[in-house]
Amino acid sequence: MRSDLRHGFLPALPVVLAVLALSGCKFAPAYQVPSFEMAPAYKENALWQQASPAEPSAVPEAWWTMFGDAELNRLQDLAAAGNQTLAGTLAQLRIAQAALDASRAPLLPTLGVNAGGTRSKTGSASSGTVDANGNVVGNTSARPRNVFTLQASASWELDLWGRISSGVDVANARVQASADDLAAARLSMQASLAQTYxxxxxxxxxxxxxxxxxxxxxxxxxxxxxxxxxxxxSAADVAQAESQLYSTRAQRLESALSRAQLEHALAALLGRAPADFTLAPTASLPEAPVVPVALPAALLQRRPDIAAAERRVAAANAQIGVARAGFFPALTLSSAVGYRSSTLSDIASAPNLFWSIGPALALSLPVFDGGALRAAVNSADANVQAAAATYRQTVVTALQEVEDNLVAAAALQEELGVQQQALVAAQKALDVTNNQYRAGIVSYLNVVTAQSTVLSARRSLLDVRNRRLVAVNILLKNIGGTWGAVRG
Known part of the structure; x- marks a missing residue:
């Protein structure tokens, strides 16, 4: 090492060591997951059990296969590849990941190389002296001058107060929240597709x-x-029969319209135009899986929307450290070495060497800023409270959704049995009424009434089956996919 370089750097060495000892300090408060007071028992306690906390698990893959419908499985695969809402949410995750990479960059030194050349002329002709004959001697003119430079530089901002590392914590929590948002969007899309199907x-x-x-x-x-x-x-009997037939034909047209619009909705969930999608019709509904007698509350912990809300609290908490670090100065170490010459051919020769070395202290310590830094800290504190409130409300909403669909699935299962009995009774009444009408015992109005009752019972039975499918489907969404153990 050259003696002048050594002598210039050694006096600054204690300062460098001192600031390095301070690096890594953070002003963000220690993070704790927001507390939430859980009830000692659930309202629908026959179907829901308290459980000890466990590590959150990912949403199970292909949870909809519990419905045992091959066409639904095929549509879910198509939606995973074509749904544009998912594509947009995936792009948001990539944006968050890029922001995390950018936040980490200042933790490492910045190195740069540059080369350049200039040609310049300064001043005017210098005045000479007059000899005995009156002639000017020593008269010179300023000539253009070339300067060629080849330089390497390095700089590094020491993270003395944790501003940079706290920023990394913020970005990292946001990436995790974005990943959970993607999982939540995927789960919501899958449930919507199943419900529409x-x-x-x-x-x-x-x-x-x-x-x-x-x-x-x-x-x-x-x-x-x-x-x-x-x-x-009588003619009245004929009119009643005609009216009933035409009314039912009108109901069929309405049902056909509904089916067509629902098929269009399916196409949109797949990311396709309705003209590019056709679903082959069937006349049967899949069967809903049986809901277990009791479900552990720990299943809520894998809900991605709850996980995303918690990660946003962590990000807001880390942002406090960034805001507090603004009260303290930033220290940047910098150095440069290179060559400077008027001729390009000998630029790399020893006499043309130049260098400089820090530390260079960049002090940013405002004497008066009108309270801007304090306001930033207060804003960061308030953001933590807002994010924590959102997290708690997300948990409350999740509990409500689970309770709602637990009781709905149980009630609709019981209603399904009652409705099946109602259909059997209505069909028996129709058979008796038809026989009585043929025997001339009752009027055709009795037949119309009995027929309408059978139609209503059959349609109600289908409606209950569909509602139970929807309730179980939403319940599965509410608890993050399945109520069984997560299979890898």
């Missing part, structure tokens, strides 16, 4: 019921016309 199949089942009913009503109308021709039935 069930609605399509329910509409198709309704169409099948209406087609059967229309065929039965057409036979009843023909029978009534025959009886009218024979003088057994």
């Amino acid at each position: 069930f609605a399509v199949r329910a509409a198709e089942a309704q169409l099948a019921v209406l087609d059967d009913t229309i065929a039965a009503y057409e036979r009843s109308l023909q029978l009534t016309r025959n009886r009218y021709t024979s003088g057994v039935a």
Whole structure:
């Protein structure tokens, strides 16, 4: 090492060591997950159990396969690749990851190399002296001058007060929140797709019921016309039969419209234009999986929206450290070495060497800023409180959703059995009424009433089945995918 370089650097060495000892200090408060007072027992306690906290687990893959529908499985695969909401959320995650990379960059020295050349001229012709003959001697003119430079430089801002590392903590928590947002968006899309698919199949089942009913009503109308021709039935009976048939045909048109619009909704969830998507119709609904007798509360811990809300609290907490560090100066170590010459050919020769070395102290310690730094700290504190409140409300909402759909799934399962009994009774009443009408014991109005009751019971049964599918589907979404152990 050259003696002049050594002598220039050694006096600054204690300062460098002192500031290095301070590096890594942070002013962010120690982070704690916001507390939330859980009730000792759940309202629907027959179906829900308290559980000890555990590590959050990821949303299980292909949780919708519990419904046992191959077409639903195929549509979920298509949606994973084509849904544009997911694509946008994935882009937001990539933005957050890029911001994290950028926040880490100042932790390392910055190195740079530059080369340049200038040609310049300064001043004017210098005045000479006059000899005995009156001639000017020593008269010179300023000549253009070339300067060529080749230089390498390095700088490094020491993270004395944790401003940079706290910023990294902020960016890292935001990346985690964005990843959870992506998981939440994917789970929501999957549940929406399943719910829409069930609605399509329910509409198709309704169409099948209406087609059967229309065929039965057409036979009843023909029978009534025959009886009218024979003088057994009245014109009013024929009119009632016709009215019932046309009304049911109108209901079928309405159901067909609903089915078409639901198919369009499916196409949108797949990221396709409705004209590019067709779902082959069936006349059956998938069966809802059986809900266990009791579910552990720990399942809530894998809900990605709750995880995202908690990570935003952590990000806000780390931002306090960034704001507090603004009260303290920044110290940047810098150095440069290179060559400077008027001729390019010998620029790298020893006489043309130049260098400089720090530390260079960049002091940014405002005497008066109108309270801007204090306001930034206060704002960061308030952001933590706001994020914590959002987190707690997310937990409350999650508990409500689970409780709602737990009781809905149980109630609808019971209602399904009752509705099946109602259909059996309605069909029996219709058979008796038809026999009585043929025997001339009752009027056709009794037949119309019995037929309407059977149609209503069949449609209600389908409606309950669909509602139970939806309730179980949303319950699975509420608890993050499945109620069983997560399979790898």
